[in-house]
Amino acid sequence: MSTTGGVSRERGYTALIVLLLIAIGFAALDFFLLNQKNGEDRQAIALTTQIQVLSQQTAKFALESADGNTDSFKELESTRNAIDSAVQRLDKGDPKSGMQPYSDNNATPAGRAVSALDASWKQLDADIGKILSNKAVVLDSGQRASTLSQQMPLLNSSMEQVVNILQQRNGSSEQMLGTSRQMLSADRIIRRVQEVLQGGDSAQSAADGLSRDAQLYGSVLKGLIEGNPDSGVRPINDANARKILTDMDASWAQLADPVAKLVAAAGNIADVKRAGNQASLDSQTVLLRANDLSEQIGKLPLRRLFPNVWWGLLGAIAAVAFALLLVITLVRDQRRRFAQSTELNQRNQEAIMRLLDEMGSLAEGDLTVKTTVSEDITGAIADSVNYAIDELRSLVTTINETSEQVSSSAQETQTTARHLANAAEQQAQQISTATSAINQIASSMDDVSKNSAESADVAERSVKIASHGAEVVRETISGMDSIRDQIQETSKRIKRLGESSQEIGSIVELINDIAEQTNILALNAAIQAASAGEAGRGFAVVADEVQRLAERSTSATKRIETLVQTIQSDTNEAVNSMEQTTAEVVAGARLAEDAGSALGDIERVSHDLSALIQNISTAAREQSAAATDISVSMNAIQEITSQTSQGASQTADSIGTLAQLASDLRRSVAHFKLPG
Numbered sequence: 001m002s003t004t005g006g007v008s009r010e011r012g013y014t015a016l017i018v019l020l021l022i023a024i025g026f027a028a029l030d031f032f033l034l035n036q037k038n039g040e041d042r043q044a045i046a047l048t049t050q051i052q053v054l055s056q057q058t059a060k061f062a063l064e065s066a067d068g069n070t071d072s073f074k075e076l077e078s079t080r081n082a083i084d085s086a087v088q089r090l091d092k093g094d095p096k097s098g099m100q101p102y103s104d105n106n107a108t109p110a111g112r113a114v115s116a117l118d119a120s121w122k123q124l125d126a127d128i129g130k131i132l133s134n135k136a137v138v139l140d141s142g143q144r145a146s147t148l149s150q151q152m153p154l155l156n157s158s159m160e161q162v163v164n165i166l167q168q169r170n171g172s173s174e175q176m177l178g179t180s181r182q183m184l185s186a187d188r189i190i191r192r193v194q195e196v197l198q199g200g201d202s203a204q205s206a207a208d209g210l211s212r213d214a215q216l217y218g219s220v221l222k223g224l225i226e227g228n229p230d231s232g233v234r235p236i237n238d239a240n241a242r243k244i245l246t247d248m249d250a251s252w253a254q255l256a257d258p259v260a261k262l263v264a265a266a267g268n269i270a271d272v273k274r275a276g277n278q279a280s281l282d283s284q285t286v287l288l289r290a291n292d293l294s295e296q297i298g299k300l301p302l303r304r305l306f307p308n309v310w311w312g313l314l315g316a317i318a319a320v321a322f323a324l325l326l327v328i329t330l331v332r333d334q335r336r337r338f339a340q341s342t343e344l345n346q347r348n349q350e351a352i353m354r355l356l357d358e359m360g361s362l363a364e365g366d367l368t369v370k371t372t373v374s375e376d377i378t379g380a381i382a383d384s385v386n387y388a389i390d391e392l393r394s395l396v397t398t399i400n401e402t403s404e405q406v407s408s409s410a411q412e413t414q415t416t417a418r419h420l421a422n423a424a425e426q427q428a429q430q431i432s433t434a435t436s437a438i439n440q441i442a443s444s445m446d447d448v449s450k451n452s453a454e455s456a457d458v459a460e461r462s463v464k465i466a467s468h469g470a471e472v473v474r475e476t477i478s479g480m481d482s483i484r485d486q487i488q489e490t491s492k493r494i495k496r497l498g499e500s501s502q503e504i505g506s507i508v509e510l511i512n513d514i515a516e517q518t519n520i521l522a523l524n525a526a527i528q529a530a531s532a533g534e535a536g537r538g539f540a541v542v543a544d545e546v547q548r549l550a551e552r553s554t555s556a557t558k559r560i561e562t563l564v565q566t567i568q569s570d571t572n573e574a575v576n577s578m579e580q581t582t583a584e585v586v587a588g589a590r591l592a593e594d595a596g597s598a599l600g601d602i603e604r605v606s607h608d609l610s611a612l613i614q615n616i617s618t619a620a621r622e623q624s625a626a627a628t629d630i631s632v633s634m635n636a637i638q639e640i641t642s643q644t645s646q647g648a649s650q651t652a653d654s655i656g657t658l659a660q661l662a663s664d665l666r667r668s669v670a671h672f673k674l675p676g
Contacts, residue, residue: 066276068142144258207266
């Protein structure tokens with residue numbers, strides 16, 4: 001019954017809270033949307049106010065622009081853009097600021113006011129567009145009118161000088177009349193220019209009159225200079241007057257084009273003037289439409305169905321009512337709960353006192369007690385206490401059994417630790433002995449390494465000596481090869497010398513034959529001279545002389561032949577000697593090559609021996625280093641063994657302490673009373 005009532009109350013609270021939240025949410029949403037709409041309305045009213053101000057400025061700038069004010073054209077265009085932007089924001093909305101459009105197809109007064117404002121603005125915008133599109137025409141026409149207004153008085157002044165000259169020179173009446181008309185025409189041109197600029201209905205007639213006056217002015221000016229029989233005007237002959245008229249004609253020629261363009265622009269100027277006047281009127285319409293829209297926007301908060309201030313107030317009142325109802329319900333429920341809580345606390349206090357009485361024996365170490373388990377608040381506590389007593393009883397039993405086992409195991413472990421400490425001490429002594437032996441081995445390996453290094457140095461020197469000997473042998477072989485080549489070359493030359501001596505012998509034989517024939521011829525000549533008698537005596541002298549020369553030549557050729565034979569004999573002996581020498585040089589070179597090969601073998605063997613000794617030295621150094629490392633490791637092992645021995649002793653002591661602690665633990669739980 002109590003549970004059912006609690007569920008009903010909880011559902012009632014939930015319903016009240018939900019209704020309260022709905023009322024608060026509805027009021028908050030209404031006021032939020034109302035504030036948002038009011039912000040949009042304020043922004044829209046600001047835009048309508050801006051449009052009203054700008055519309056009046058537009059009227060002023062439109063009239064000034066139509067009069068040719070350059071700055072007003074710029075201001076007019078800027079104002080036009082600002083009004084157009086404001087109207088578009090009111091009509092289409094503004095996504096940047098979040099403002100919604102106010103045009104609703106004329107469904108509301110505000111929508112109809114927006115449509116009316118847009119229509120009046122389009123009319124005003126058309127007027128402004130007409131003015132801005134003729135900006136160049138208006139400004140150029142104003143400039144031309146200013147030029148004419150400045151130049152025409154100057155022409156009149158010059159014409160007055162001509163009139164004065166004619167008066168002094170007693171000019172003809174036609175000439176005086178023509179100059180006077182020119183002055184009147186000039187004044188009339190200035191007046192018609194102003195009429196054209198003022199626009200209006202008379203602008204076109206003023207433009208036509210300006211055209212006629214300008215044409216007349218030009219023709220009369222030409223007549224005064226050149227004469228005009230049709231009008232009865234004779235040319236002025238005075239030099240000074242003609243010079244002035246010529247200058248005036250040149251100035252007027254420059255003004256003819258501005259006059260023509262001003263006449264052509266008269267229609268546009270009139271349109272601009274009318275547009276300016278119409279813009280002034282349309283701006284008032286825009287002002288009224290903007291003011292009407294502002295009033296309609298100001299009435300929107302009262303016309304909107306939602307959000308509305310009355311809906312917000314209604315939601316707030318409902319929220320307050322639901323809150324009061326919730327508070328009243330909570331207060332009543334709290335009072336009821338307080339009475340129930342007082343009764344429950346009384347029962348709980350009695351159950352707690354009963355539980356404390358039953359747990360008194362437990363505090364004295366009696367683990368055989370059992371607490372009473374009831375439906376009161378202490379029922380779960382009593383059940384937990386009984387479970388704790390059972391677990392504590394089991395724990396005390398386990399502690400007793402475990403302490404006995406720990407004490408027994410500790411004694412056995414202590415004995416084992418003692419044996420381990422003794423074994424570690426013996427191991428440390430053996431490691432010390434091994435370390436000494438390894439140190440001796442390391443010292444011996446150092447000596448071997450040093451001796452190997454010295455042997456490697458000796459082998460290296462042997463390699464260098466063998467290399468030097470091989471190099472000397474190679475140089476000797478090279479020298480003997482050079483000697484052999486030189487001997488062979490010398491032998492060739494000696495052979496050529498023998499051959500040349502043989503050729504000399506042949507030549508000597510030829511000379512000897514010639515000498516013998518000459519001697520025979522000389523003898524025959526002497527015989528012929530003797531047979532000739534006295535007449536051949538002179539020839540006989542010559543024949544005798546030739547015979548003596550032939551005999552001397554024969555004697556010389558014999559000596560040369562003897563020398564050639566001697567040279568040939570010596571040459572043959574020299575050739576034989578050179579051949580023997582060449583053979584001996586070749587044999588010596590072969591022996592030197594054999595010696596070089598032997599030295600090369602010695603060099604290679606020395607290299608191999610040096611490499612082997614170097615390897616032995618390296619291996620000895622490595623073994624020495626390894627022995628040193630082993631010695632260091634053995635020292636470390638000895639230190640570790642010593643520490644192990646000490647640790648084993650300390651472990652034995654700690655195990656003894658553990659056995660003592662187990663005994664103390666068993667004594668500490670001995671006072672607990674266990675069942676059985």
